[in-house]
Amino acid sequence: MTGALRLLRIAALLVAAWLPSAGAGAAPDPLPSWVAGASKSAIVQFVTTVTDAGSDGFVPPAERIATFDNDGTLWSEQPLYFQGYFALQQIRDMAPDHPEWKEREPYRSVLANDLPALLAHGKAGLMEVLLTAHSGMTADEFVASVARWREKARHPGTGKPFTQMVYQPMLELLDYLRDNDFKVYIVSGGGVDFMRVFAEEVYGVPPEQVVGSTLDATLEMRDGIPTIVKAPKLVLIDDKAGKPVGIYRHIGRRPILAGGNSDGDLQMLEYTTVQRSGADTTPRLGLIVHHTDAEREYAYDRDSHMGRLDKALDVAPERGWLVVDMKRDWKRVYPGEQ
Amino acid sequence: MTGALRLLRIAALLVAAWLPSAGAGAAPDPLPSWVAGASKSAIVQFVTTVTDAGSDGFVPPAERIATFDNDGTLWSEQPLYFQGYFALQQIRDMAPDHPEWKEREPYRSVLANDLPALLAHGKAGLMEVLLTAHSGMTADEFVASVARWREKARHPGTGKPFTQMVYQPMLELLDYLRDNDFKVYIVSGGGVDFMRVFAEEVYGVPPEQVVGSTLDATLEMRDGIPTIVKAPKLVLIDDKAGKPVGIYRHIGRRPILAGGNSDGDLQMLEYTTVQRSGADTTPRLGLIVHHTDAEREYAYDRDSHMGRLDKALDVAPERGWLVVDMKRDWKRVYPGEQ
Incomplete structure (x- = not known):
């Protein structure tokens, strides 16, 4: 053992011997x-x-x-997976570049905020919305859009930011x-x-x-x-x-x-x-x-x-x-x- | 700062002040x-x-x-990616369960240890060998086969175990x-x-x-x-x-x-x-x-x-x-x- 190590060990033993009294026995x-x-x-x-x-x-x-x-x-x-709210917002944010969505399902339902109509398109419709909301952009652009959503979006029930x-x-x-x-x-x-x-x-x-x-x-x-x-x-x-x-x-x-x-x-x-x-x-x-x-x-x-x-x-x-x-x-x- | 923390800090300072002389200036x-x-x-x-x-x-x-x-x-x-040697060994180990391989390329070439013939089957042949050698078994069985290979196999040039x-x-x-x-x-x-x-x-x-x-x-x-x-x-x-x-x-x-x-x-x-x-x-x-x-x-x-x-x-x-x-x-x- 070198001198420095020995000194460190002595210091550690000193501290260890002293510690139990420091917290008066009650770990937090x-x-x-x-x-x-x-x-x-x-x-x-x-x-x-x-x-x-x-x-x-x-x-x-x-x-x-x-x-x-x-x-x-x-x-x-509840009442919806939070990433679902992000996806709906993302579609709304992308809509100006996709004027055809006004007439095209399942996007029309999303833009009309008509959740029952969207759900009526079933799994395939939901999957299309999810894939569209999560692809086509760069990784950095996607991070920025999630960060913006996180900042602004509020839960419909509690009014809290979702990450709270x-x-x-x-x-x-x-x-x-x-x-x-x-x-x-x-x-x-x-x-x-x-x-x-x-x-x-x-x-x-x-x-x-x-x-x-x-x-x-x-x-x-x-x-x-x-x-x-x-x-x-x-x-x-x-x-x-x-x-x-x-x-x-x-x-x-x-x-x-x-x-x-x-x-x-x-x-x-x-x-x-x-x-x-x-x-x-x-x-x-x-x-x-x-x-x-x-x-x-x-x-x-x-x-x-x-x-x-x-x-x-x-x-x-x-x-x-x-x-x-x-x-x-x-x-x-x-x-x-x- | 609690008493314990203060004591730790003092000990650390002591050691730090003393350390430079310990190694005589030469860190390893x-x-x-x-x-x-x-x-x-x-x-x-x-x-x-x-x-x-x-x-x-x-x-x-x-x-x-x-x-x-x-x-x-x-x-x-060199002369071949080491995982290639593993794949060839794996095919040989699997061969008893596949009597048809004796007549079927690209396996026949592998079992005959005929590397030029195997390479003549091109990328598709190599990929078939690789996929066969690496799939169909459980994850645990695969780990065991790699471990066995690692233990026994030797590099054709140096005679060393590959992981050396x-x-x-x-x-x-x-x-x-x-x-x-x-x-x-x-x-x-x-x-x-x-x-x-x-x-x-x-x-x-x-x-x-x-x-x-x-x-x-x-x-x-x-x-x-x-x-x-x-x-x-x-x-x-x-x-x-x-x-x-x-x-x-x-x-x-x-x-x-x-x-x-x-x-x-x-x-x-x-x-x-x-x-x-x-x-x-x-x-x-x-x-x-x-x-x-x-x-x-x-x-x-x-x-x-x-x-x-x-x-x-x-x-x-x-x-x-x-x-x-x-x-x-x-x-x-x-x-x-x-």
Whole structure:
């Protein structure tokens, strides 16, 4: 040991010996918006186990991968997936360059703000609107349009900016996991390029840790600058069985924790938690956010068009998943609430 | 400032004041296998600039993304891309389950070890062999087959295991970048699932930081276990214009450093280094490994079938890219050499 290292070690020991008295024994609660109870305990127990080097359930930091759905798991998704509002705004913003849309469906319905008429065009109509809203522009132009929308748009129910309708208890959970050397990913049906615009600022999740539905892109030389242009062709639908595929493509490791809120997350939860053999004793946590709070947020599950939670709710008990009851388990829903 | 923090700070100051005398002024050389000269200086100068908080060229750690090609940049690629040897072995291993291959091209040529005959089947024949060797099995089975190959296979020229034919100076460069808070990615034409099997152990690059050519996958429930199965359909050819597309899909940020060795890296180098506007003053480094050392490795560029370096070599001077001359700039090529 060199002299400098020895001195550092002595300093560290000094500080360590002194620290316990500093906090007077009370570590700050990492999850202050979670009601003390079974859900909070299960989370803390899981994190404590996988980070305890003396425990049989210890997981090395590199393997501490956690994946979270976004819509309905980290932010609200009613009465319409928030990216849907962006897409409608985007079509309105693009309309001046497309005078033919006034006469052409499904665009005419969008421009007339006639949501029932739009929905009457079914999945194909919605997909056309989504592809049009998300392609044809450069990557930089797309980022700018999402940033503009984020700045100006307000939720029709709460009047809040959409990125303020994130769940405070989940923000605390993401921080708690990162403080315990988890690498936290978003794995969502939403568009990867859409979420990346705000995921770092809002969730602390950097762009490279966002996995989502993905459109193809091309590289074009424009005015001498290599430019990424978004193409109207899906290369990943990051929902249902697409979620484990997205995790495999992007992360290449199996998570030890997955959080979701709908049947779109069922396969990700199974992929994360189902034991592969008797020798596989790694602790694994599946978490479902159950929307039970009509007063502070929304109450929905089996019959909802957005975020339907039916089959995953049925299998949760046998799979041992933690079903978080928003009304019971959360002291507050959105940031800033008392 | 709490008492504990104050004590920590005092300890840190003590150590800092004392440290300069500890090493007698000589910090260990982070790049000992690089000859002192223009290439080494350019690398150190770049890293010093982007990490100096007082410099105009300072780049925050989160933006310090470096991307490296693999074949010919981090390990050798002659006389055949190493993954090609794996694919041939894989076909031989699969042959007992495919008696029809004895009579069917291009498999017959592979099983007869007749490389010229295989090459005569052109790109389509090679692609069929590659797709067959890399799909149809589960992700876990594929990992096991690569691991077996890695263990047993030897390079026909050197007799070394292939993963020992990595470039010691590049290993030092990856470490040096990580020590300076760079996030180091592999972005290679090679298969992502192939490279991920050994990238962490050999290069210190975790699976989630490997981007490569990608086959589609499906999720199947097998014996009650959600299982990823590799499908024979390319979703990304991570070469040429596909490299910036792969970076965009996977990382979502533009690198500030890219390293390659062939025209397959041209677009990645341009995407990384071309200034987008006068306001864009971030320092950017493009690096080309030029194979000039027929004695210690191989000498090839414009006429090579593997890793052809032609156009990128032409534009390197005007783009300001650093062309590393293996013979001149590297004290040793492979680990363990004097």
